[in-house]
Amino acid sequence: MELFERVAEPDDAAARRAVRPVVCYPVETLPQPDMALLLAARAGLTLVDEVIAPPRDGAAFRVPKGHFFRIVSVEGPQVGDMNLWNAEDLTERLFSGKTRALHATHVTTGNRLWSNLPHLRPMATITHDTLGWYGIDADGGSVHDVIGTRCDPYTNRLLSGDDYHRCCHSNLTRALAAATRLPMREAEGHVHDVVNVFMCTGFTRSTQQYFMKASPVRPGDYLELFAEIELLGAISACPGGDCSTTHSSDAAACHPLKIEVLRPADGALAGWVGPQRNGYRWPE
Ligand SMILES: [Zn+2]
16 A cells, blocks of 8 residues: 555656756855955964864864864864854854855855854854865765754654763753853753764765765864854764764764864954844834
């Protein structure tokens, strides 16, 4: 017995499928970062802070507006699930869905990470990506996705019936709670969909299911971003390790991730002003 009712194709099905796709958001009018200024500024950076996210654990970090930060691979291949908040107002946070819609499913140098509505402004601009060479592989996979949500104990319980306490959702919650002294339940409400730093993902060609494959990241690789506003960030060294097989368990080999905060030289950003919140107002 069929479990669903079949729907017959119309006679012009082929023609309907063959219409030309149109990119949803034109990029011509998207405000662009001053990459020449940022690339010049990144030539004279001074390391001012370092934070380690231990394997299967998270860490929070603060990045002053106008500083740079790097997520660095150390010791072994490892994927990191990253959240970003406005350090002065946690209700403004990364909007991975709109970042994906404005740029692509995977982000790299020149792309920006946008904040949620009604703020909708760039929180950070990617200024260097040592995995920028990877491109899009034969499976349609690429790195640093804004597709995935974060591994979490609720989905894990739904699918496996087990409780696992080191999911990225849990690690990000603990890191945010420690950084802000918010109660865990309250901190959890601020955790949001992530940038999957170093993770190699895509959609299967046949069924468009979200897939992962071993990250190409190696120690020394890093993703560098420029803080457009005062940032509070958190990153989880995913229990999936390089995400080649499984996550939400202690099965995979896991490694730490390092976050470096870097200050540009005095005067390197002369003339630069940070982005304002979106100016849209509801009609009175
Ligand atoms: Zn994870």
